[in-house]
Amino acid sequence: MESGLLIQLIEKFSKRRGERSFGEKLKALQELGFFQAALCEQGISALCLVLQELAAFDAALAVALFSHWAAAQALRLARFDFNSESPLAFPAFRNISETQDLQTNDRDGRCIITGKVESVLLTGQATHAVIANFLVPLTGGTVTLSAPVRTLGIRSCPHVDISMSQTSGVRFASDELFDQLHDRMALPAAAIALGISRSSLDEAVLYAKTRKQGGKEIIKWSEVWMLLSQMTMQFRTGAAALSRVCAQADAGEAGWERDAAATAVCLQELACALTSDGIQILGGAGYTTEFGQEKRFRDAFHTQHLLGLLPSRKRRFAARFI
Amino acid sequence: MASFDSILSDTLPLGIRAAARLPKGLLKEIRHAAALAKAFNEEVVRPQALAVDHRIMDEPDFLPHQLVREANERGFYSLWLPKAFGGGGYSALSMLAFSQELATECLGIGNLIGSHYVGVALVSATFNFTVLRRLCADIVAGEKNGTPCLVSTAITEPDAGTDMEDVDLIDRGHVQCRAEKAAGGYRLTGSKIFISNGHLSSWHIVTGYTDLARPSESSVILAVKTGSPGFSLGRIERKLGQNACPASVLNFDQCFVPASCVCLEPGPAVAGASHRDLCAMLVDDVLAMSRPGVAIMAAGAARGAYREALRHCLRPQPGVTLLANHEWAQSLLAEMQKNIKLSEYCAWEAGLHMALDGPFRMLNGRFVFWLLKLLPVSVAKLFFGALMAHPSGRLNMVKDRLKLKHEGRDRSYSALGSLAKFSASDLAIENCRIALRLMGQSGFRSENRVEKILRDVKLLQIYEGTNQLNRLNLFKQVIGHGVSGVSVFNE
Numbered sequence: 001m002e003s004g005l006l007i008q009l010i011e012k013f014s015k016r017r018g019e020r021s022f023g024e025k026l027k028a029l030q031e032l033g034f035f036q037a038a039l040c041e042q043g044i045s046a047l048c049l050v051l052q053e054l055a056a057f058d059a060a061l062a063v064a065l066f067s068h069w070a071a072a073q074a075l076r077l078a079r080f081d082f083n084s085e086s087p088l089a090f091p092a093f094r095n096i097s098e099t100q101d102l103q104t105n106d107r108d109g110r111c112i113i114t115g116k117v118e119s120v121l122l123t124g125q126a127t128h129a130v131i132a133n134f135l136v137p138l139t140g141g142t143v144t145l146s147a148p149v150r151t152l153g154i155r156s157c158p159h160v161d162i163s164m165s166q167t168s169g170v171r172f173a174s175d176e177l178f179d180q181l182h183d184r185m186a187l188p189a190a191a192i193a194l195g196i197s198r199s200s201l202d203e204a205v206l207y208a209k210t211r212k213q214g215g216k217e218i219i220k221w222s223e224v225w226m227l228l229s230q231m232t233m234q235f236r237t238g239a240a241a242l243s244r245v246c247a248q249a250d251a252g253e254a255g256w257e258r259d260a261a262a263t264a265v266c267l268q269e270l271a272c273a274l275t276s277d278g279i280q281i282l283g284g285a286g287y288t289t290e291f292g293q294e295k296r297f298r299d300a301f302h303t304q305h306l307l308g309l310l311p312s313r314k315r316r317f318a319a320r321f322i
Numbered sequence: 323m324a325s326f327d328s329i330l331s332d333t334l335p336l337g338i339r340a341a342a343r344l345p346k347g348l349l350k351e352i353r354h355a356a357a358l359a360k361a362f363n364e365e366v367v368r369p370q371a372l373a374v375d376h377r378i379m380d381e382p383d384f385l386p387h388q389l390v391r392e393a394n395e396r397g398f399y400s401l402w403l404p405k406a407f408g409g410g411g412y413s414a415l416s417m418l419a420f421s422q423e424l425a426t427e428c429l430g431i432g433n434l435i436g437s438h439y440v441g442v443a444l445v446s447a448t449f450n451f452t453v454l455r456r457l458c459a460d461i462v463a464g465e466k467n468g469t470p471c472l473v474s475t476a477i478t479e480p481d482a483g484t485d486m487e488d489v490d491l492i493d494r495g496h497v498q499c500r501a502e503k504a505a506g507g508y509r510l511t512g513s514k515i516f517i518s519n520g521h522l523s524s525w526h527i528v529t530g531y532t533d534l535a536r537p538s539e540s541s542v543i544l545a546v547k548t549g550s551p552g553f554s555l556g557r558i559e560r561k562l563g564q565n566a567c568p569a570s571v572l573n574f575d576q577c578f579v580p581a582s583c584v585c586l587e588p589g590p591a592v593a594g595a596s597h598r599d600l601c602a603m604l605v606d607d608v609l610a611m612s613r614p615g616v617a618i619m620a621a622g623a624a625r626g627a628y629r630e631a632l633r634h635c636l637r638p639q640p641g642v643t644l645l646a647n648h649e650w651a652q653s654l655l656a657e658m659q660k661n662i663k664l665s666e667y668c669a670w671e672a673g674l675h676m677a678l679d680g681p682f683r684m685l686n687g688r689f690v691f692w693l694l695k696l697l698p699v700s701v702a703k704l705f706f707g708a709l710m711a712h713p714s715g716r717l718n719m720v721k722d723r724l725k726l727k728h729e730g731r732d733r734s735y736s737a738l739g740s741l742a743k744f745s746a747s748d749l750a751i752e753n754c755r756i757a758l759r760l761m762g763q764s765g766f767r768s769e770n771r772v773e774k775i776l777r778d779v780k781l782l783q784i785y786e787g788t789n790q791l792n793r794l795n796l797f798k799q800v801i802g803h804g805v806s807g808v809s810v811f812n813e
């Protein structure tokens with residue numbers, strides 16, 4: 001699919017967005033071809049645009065797609081031939097290279113895995129999971145899936161704990177995969193953060209223009225417009241950085257990986273602050289579920305962990321780039 | 323008396339001044355209150371907080387009656403009522419210790435108790451001890467017969483939130499709750515929103531206005547009993563956190579409130595103070611009493627987030643260095659401790675200021691404190707009850723309150739209350755942010771509690787005036803006060 005087409009499709013999808021439940025929306029995305037493995041070959045800019053658009057609408061959808069794309073990307077980077085009809089499960093909030101809690105034993109081209117992996121995103125009818133550099137079947141008696149865990153955000157997308165006991169999987173890549181995958185998925189993670197920030201900002205501006213206190217629209221109180229200005233400037237700076245680094249990445253410019261990692265961490269942190277201010281502008285109404293600000297706040301704090309613990313990513317950044 | 327400025331420039335914290343003035347027995351009482359909360363936390367709150375939070379997420383109209391009953395059985399709804407009215411006579415300072423401890427486990431459950439006392443404080447601040455005595459009698463009876471009697475505070479309206487928090491704003495706002503004078507009382511019509519514990523309360527302390535165009539001059543404060551004709555409960559808000567404490571819509575349709583339940587109404591000047599002045603002082607006092615409470619709850623929640631983060635950092639994981647042994651993590655944990663301590667300091671400073679310089683300061687004087695402690699309840703009720711309910715009692719209280727105004731002490735404790743509220747709630751959010759960063763994906767799992775603390779804490783930046791409004795109040799009360807050419811809310 002061409003990137004232009006991809007964006008057209010997401011626009012089309014977004015127009016019909018109010019009509020369906022999360023499951024139905026996911027199915028619609030699937031039917032439109034967003035879960036095709038080949039999509040990962042698209043330029044990063046296109047993927048980021050799609051994810052930003054989706055995240056602005058519902059971050060859970062964006063995260064579902066992100067985790068599938070990350071898993072498919074891992075297989076693609078390793079040139080591992082595996083074509084799944086259904087979405088792939090992926091522990092999107094774990095450090096990609098984390099394997100210390102798994103016991104593995106390579107035998108006859110297979111890998112026998114025992115251990116527990118927490119908070120794996122189980123999108124749709126996933127039959128396989130990509131965990132670090134292992135492809136693991138989710139069917140069969142050796143794998144147990146927990147009931148969905150309760151989480152801060154991204155609630156409509158089930159997070160499950162996967163327990164493996166002598167499960168036969170495949171080690172499809174060497175450890176070198178991790179840095180590559182991290183580089184490739186950093187900007188999409190940033191795009192999700194930016195999409196959430198955008199919708200929180202839009203809602204805040206809209207509310208501030210209509211809500212009156214002290215005899216005038218609250219946007220006319222300088223404390224309010226100062227905050228809105230700051231939020232807008234932060235968002236615009238983030239958007240500029242994201243599009244610049246996406247272009248760098250698509251052009252394969254030297255150093256794009258460093259800038260991608262930095263942009264992701266900064267935008268994820270920014271989304272937390274911005275969505276918190278997004279509630280604040282609405283006052284008590286922001287604290288209720290009515291305007292969606294509380295959901296954006298939860299989703300921002302939740303998705304800051306996409307690709308793993310932020311301090312670990314900073315440490316990794318220091319080790320690789322400083 | 324010291325102005326806020328001199329408190330800032332005086333390097334001697336209030337705590338030290340207080341040490342010399344407060345009765346020793348108060349410290350014992352404070353420790354006892356904290357111990358009560360600790361036991362309640364261990365036996366009730368920690369085992370139930372998550373389950374209640376989840377239940378309400380699944381069934382948003384579920385009401386935690388059982389928790390309220392448990393608190394009622396332990397006497398928590400009357401412990402801080404005046405002994406003269408049958409309560410435990412505990413001081414507001416010990417309430418801070420109690421709230422702080424409860425907040426380490428669950429802010430929502432903390433507010434099941436804390437919000438009740440905001441309603442009581444509102445009636446107290448009107449100095450209408452006749453209504454207060456009646457409320458207290460119901461609360462104490464409710465404790466004896468196992469039917470909890472809670473009090474809610476109903477000020478916020480659909481079109482007036484921040485405007486209700488400052489007398490300089492209210493006349494420009496769009497208030498709708500009309501109180502019409504009727505034979506033998508008032509008729510109340512309108513709606514209140516976001517009322518904490520609305521669905522659980524037997525009494526609601528409601529603000530209404532006889533002239534909607536000039537609310538600052540026509541405020542009426544009424545005690546409305548659940549079940550009164552014309553009063554109905556509306557929806558329960560679906561919200562981010564503090565699920566245990568419902569936020570309700572209250573509707574009034576020509577609801578008749580008898581004169582015996584009118585706490586304050588427009589009338590001639592009292593001791594030279596107009597009704598508007600009295601109402602302005604009242605709003606400031608109630609907020610100045612409740613904001614240190616919000617601040618101390620923030621400190622408690624910040625401690626809760628720290629505890630969970632530390633627990634996580636000390637949990638051994640196979641094959642990796644203990645998180646607590648990383649220098650960066652150690653530094654973040656230290657930062658969290660700093661945030662807790664700063665919040666505690668400013669909340670206690672604000673609380674002490676209120677106790678030493680506020681309208682009920684005489685209760686913390688050594689003589690009255692010990693007298694009330696030692697007198698049997700029956701004697702206290704007979705003697706002080708009659709004294710307080712006498713009309714001259716109110717007049718003397720108003721006169722004394724005006725003295726605070728003339729000396730500028732009220733601006734000082736109001737400012738410190740705001741400072742404590744916005745500082746501590748911001749720091750509590752910061753602690754949740756750090757905890758989540760330290761914990762990674764463990765942090766967002768509900769079972770590990772920090773995500774709930776974050777959701778709960780966010781409300782502390784909003785109610786009792788948004789943090790933005792509180793910053794402006796600090797400016798108004800002390801920084802800009804009396805400076806020529808400077809005004810607030812006039813841009």
Ligand SMILES: Cc1cc2nc3c(=O)[nH]c(=O)nc-3n(C[C@H](O)[C@H](O)[C@H](O)COP(=O)(O)OP(=O)(O)OC[C@H]3O[C@@H](n4cnc5c(N)ncnc54)[C@H](O)[C@@H]3O)c2cc1C
Pocket residue numbers: 211212213214218221222223224280281282283284285287437475476477478482483484485487491515516517518519561569781784785786787788789790791811
């Ligand atoms: C869960 C919950 C429980 C509550 N419990 C109670 C209760 O028990 N009793 C009760 O009476 N109320 C209660 N409240 C209401 C609470 O006090 C108000 O939400 C708060 O005062 C803010 O008012 P608002 O929500 O109308 O926001 P608004 O006043 O609409 O404010 C929106 C934004 O505009 C800003 N703003 C408004 N005016 C100005 C100005 N003049 N200058 C600069 N900025 C301004 C605010 O800072 C905010 O950022 C509760 C609220 C919640 C959410």
